[in-house]
Amino acid sequence: MTDYRLGIDVGGTNTDAVIMRGREVVTATKRATTQSVGDGVVDAVTVTLQQSGLAASAIKAVMIGTTQFVNAFLQRKNLSELAIIRISLPRTDGVPPMVSWPKDLRAILGSNIYMTKGGAYYTGQDYIPLDEEAIAAAALDIKAKGLKAIAISANFAPIRPDLEHRARDIVRGIIPDAMITLSSDVGGIGLIDRENAAIINASLMAFSREVVTSLVQAIKNLNISAPLYISQNDGTLLTTEAAEAYPILTCSAGPTNSIRGAAFLTGLQEAVVVDIGGTTTDIGFLVKGFPRETTGVNYIGGVRTNFRMPDVLSIALGGGSIVREEERGIEVGPQSVGFHIREEALLFGGPTLTTTDVAVKARDLSGIGDPAKVAHLDDDFVSRVMDAIRLRIEDAVDQMKTSSKPVPVVMVGGGSILVTGAVAGASDVLMPPYAEVANAVGAAIAQVSGRVDKLYDYGQDGGRLAVLEIAKQDAIDAAIRAGADPDTVEVLDIAELPMMHMKTNAVQVKVRAVGNLFAMSERAAV
């Protein structure tokens, strides 16, 4: 039992690292995120290793959670101009790709759109054969333009992925180093939303390759030879190859890791998790040890996708939020000093009153700045600010709850000092040890998953139960392919959505299976 795991969370403000052994957190550290992400990781890991007294060779797996890819998309930075090939004609010409996209994104990503013949009915049969010549012609044109990033979508690709596979092979024959995203790899039923996810992903692939390479290099520079994994949205892991190819799968890994970390640190399976950061507080709901996911559509940087994401409510309240006394009462946020807290907050000799200043005075805390610098704050004012903060959190917690029944509330993140005592609607308020690095813990304990999202015909495929068995096995196989230990894989959830308005037995089935990472399974079941 001497195998250690290293969990790292690269946030906008801080880079957190933990070393875990089995279910135990050995040591944790919080360092500032640096301009070059690799440097910040090297710094945080070096400090963590020093604290633990461990040799780099003791680390057997490294898990990194990062919000860099989604941030790049939100900030329109590091995106590649790309080409889109949609296989659907003679259908869909009324709604070409990117119709509803924000103008600034379209300007960056270009309008290199190719629509070709091909596609399938919901039954899986071709309505017209794939026009291979048109795809080759598109590829030649894309090559002439010097573009490498390409998104490919096809009608009913979730049940006929081979259409996209064939197109990819043709394109790759002409542009060998093309970076291609297939819609069937990143989304379910719903051509536009699935295609949007593929386009977002393709635009990020070049940047993703760069970031993953720098992370791999950072780990290598630390003399750690263990495999590296990247956290994805559902609280499970991606290999570095998968993360390079599918950066969109990491776009909400941050909140997910916090929620999973909170579950682990408290042992709870059902709870509300409140992650208080510097600028925002994210409130999520833990169900069966995983974040509850949104059911409807999601927007990433103004683009609609049907991408799975944790259902998280973000409010503009954090440890750096600015506190003001206005005529109509106390105002907390939404402005925040953010990562400038060490220059701006009163505690650090700055000019700005922040929530952290008030919390330190209210709770008589030491270890954060100079408490003498907030000693002058009026007690009544301080207690009113703390009430205002608590009310905001209570309100948000109430919004996320599914029933009026009190549930445990877990406070995590660097700003968790802002709330003390009872929270309305909570059966208990927990702030476990290592709560401030719960996100890195969430990364370190992540499992691997496999998913199925397909249309099945209950009438033709041997009936509902037989079909569900097939779908479950497909999800389990996908989890094992992703690196799960077959002995630990179990089906986490099954959703059936019948096709409406039709005299058929077609049902959209979604299954998710999860298991322990094979490399760690025997030694550190989590």
Place this chain on the structure above:
Amino acid sequence: MKHIKTPQDIADMARGAVFLGTGGGGDPYVGELFLLQQLEEGRSPMIVTADDVADDAFVVSIAGVGAPTVLVEHLVSERTLLDLLARAEAFYGRKIDALISAEIGGANSMFPLALGARAGIPVIDGDGMGRAFPHLEMTTFSIDGITATPTVMIDDLGNVATVTTPNDRLAEDMLRALCNTLGAMVLGSFYSMSGKQMKQSAVRDTITQTLEIGRCIRESRETCEDPVSGLMTYLNDPKRGRYARVLFDGKITDVTHETRDGWHWGAVSLQSMTDANDKMVVEIQNEYLAARRNGKTAIIVPDMISILDRETAEPLTAEMLHYGLRVKVIGYSAVPELRTEKALKVCSPRQFGMNEDFLPLESLA
């Protein structure tokens, strides 16, 4: 004459169309994008009031028929719709002077607008239901004897069928069979009529209503503590002569879905936010058909039920409902055209297999 000129107008209209869709009618998303594309190409639909249409004008409805799941994959083809127009004109032997939506609730509110913009044909501010219904004979046109057929139907691959039947129930059956054969999505021209007939039968100003409802919800979010109350004020404005009420405020505790005979059946169970013993069940048959509070009928078809997110007042289709959502259930009196004795023969609760008569929302208070 009204215009839909900005993406915000389209978004407002789509939101309003989901509200009037009473849970069904299909997500207008695909139609919304189709219309948005027309705007981007510099075309906007010309919307005319019913009275602006000449008595001897030739009016038809253009609608998609099929499965929402297929619509979100196969989307819509502009070329197919233009082909349909040309074939319909040849089939009826007349130039089409104006288009009208058969069903303002849901997806079919958008297609006539986008096609009207593309082809330069005016679109009438009105429809045949003022809501969404599952059957062809449940339109004010059909109720007044303007049959859905003769019709021209087309799919994106160029398969064309014409159907003429003595009644709209049979038309419906033939249409479904064709639709199934062609991959569960077809487009057709229905309810061919004169301008005079249209003026007698159409439910008026429902495009305007979708726009105003959508806009009202959006603006109420910014200005009202409770956006639902802003919407209620709009719906109950005496000049509209209709009645709306919040029927329930609670959390969804269960949703069941079932596909039987090609229709979507189901039920939504809700529990009050304040009293765990106070419950409501909303029955679904494609649309929300009836709501019963603690076993007592609170509203029943053809009166309209909409379920809104309780914080944002966003209208939710039946497919969007799930355990844990906090919602408000809104009751809205149907348009007067659907509450007549003649209309109730085709859209009363008994026509949906319920063993009870229609009672107006106002009397169920």
